[in-house]
Amino acid sequence: MSGRQRVDPRQRLSGRARAAVAAEHILGEVLRVENPSHLIGAVAMLDRGRLSQADLSLLAAARQVADSLGGAVVLILLLPLGEKLRGDPAQAGVDRVLELHHEGFAGYAPALRAVALSDVVETLELRHVLFSEDPLGGGDLGRRVAMWLGDRPATGMIRWVDDQVECRQDGGLTDVRRPAPRVLIVAGGAFAPIAEARLREARSLPAPVWRVASGDVRDGGLLDFDPQSVPIDEAELVVSAGNGLTDWSSFHVLAGLLGAAEAGSRAVVDAGHMPRTAQVGASGSLIAPACYIALGIAGASQHLQGIARCQRVIAVNTDLHAEMVRRADLAIIADAQAVMPALIRRLRVSSGG
């Protein structure tokens, strides 16, 4: 244990004392919580096996609850057999990790998930369990778990004050403070993801015994769809054109091969190259795809507002100093007219067409 910071959460630290502990702590060292007085669960829905932005703000909320009660955060994952979490939860303020595996977690099985979770909450005596508000994911699951636990959950949670919870209600007009129930459903964007990368232990917990409920709803699987016909505010992958794009036939072929929805900047929409519904930006749609491919877009501030919630941005632009290049996760300084045919050739080869 020498050289490692030991924190006993049963000691009620005042705000200043807690700050002193934090200050003593050296970056890069693992912060451990032994014998926590409470366990605070956070149920992450994951995105492609990774913690999503919503999961990270959920964990920030759980961290705040755990710190005020002197508890530890348990990240709860419902994974199909043989799947693992991609990425390291230790950087997201997680003290313990609990993985439940079942083949049914691959498909749509809300009853299976809800019964499993309510059993876990009871067995591990979690003081609170947090979900993120999302009508098909955490929001649905949290409400089902609350019914199983006989709880009246806090929905639209925006703040945690001592041991009370503050919720936004009445269509966003009223903040209501109430005693905290067991199930807390966190409003989207209410908690900023943990900024400092202080490593936590993320120790694996053994899974307790839980009941396997049979589903009452039959999953017919995903329907076939045409990715290009998906509205841009719903699409997962969006390829977008700006003033630097002149080869429109290649653009449409590329979108088809990538399976991406087509969008454009205000300039190309005004010029009549794309319909008004495809416009991204302050006066068009505010979109949140998993990836946004910007071809020949300089990145006016109004356009960047439209893609503020995009997780990943790829930019192809001839101008190294364009705002879009600064925003991008992967920026290629080249002419889109030259890059598109190269992309199309590769995609045709890999699809065997």
Add this chain to the structure above:
Amino acid sequence: MDSLVSAVVLVSIGRHPVSGQARRAASDARAVELALRVVPAERLTLLHAGDPSPAILRDYLGMGAPRLVCLAMPTGVDPLPALAAWLATASPSLVLTGTTAEAGEGSGMVPYWLAHRLGLRLVPAIAGLTMASGEAAMVQAVPGGRRRQLFCPLPLLATVGSRAPGPRLSAFARARRGVLYAAPARGEPDARQDWAARPARARPTRAMQGASGSASERLRAGRGDTGSGKRGGDETTLANIDPENAADRILGYLREEGLLGR
């Protein structure tokens, strides 16, 4: 249309988020629209708990439903036991409702509570509904623009999400012709009355959080047009790259993120 199916749609009084005007609640109106598409209008009943006087309730009748039952009770009481008792007596094969109310607690718990109490199957946030041989076939809008098909035997309670077809307009003549039954009902005391409420305050934007550098960079961070959603540290800018290599890098990045060949 399956003529043996009877449907009840729970409707509430909505509020426009900007003007505050009373209106048909957006998701409840979508629920009425879906119900009108799958059951004959004469087998559809709308159900509301609260004050029977607002003219907005007639807007739902104007969509084509012949009757609306209002369990009359004062505002601020818990309507769930009365709703459950009414539904248990009527025992419809299909109950539809919106996702969350636009005014009041808006917790979205009403369908969950009713389904639990009445022992009904619950499917949340559906975007489409058809009936086939005593079974409901539903679609849900999953992220990424895809649709998931679900099958469930009746009786069933489903909430209607924002990707469902938009509601038809309300016709004045139909709204007048529809019958509004007001049945006195008892509301239970609600623990919500004891919670401290105050007008919502917008939280100040944390312009300084994680931002450093010049004033323009901090301004940009506060405005939220950069940085948010961007993972720190692994941005790559490739200058002087030939198109073939550039294409390889882009496809490699997409493949790594699992976005290719979905």
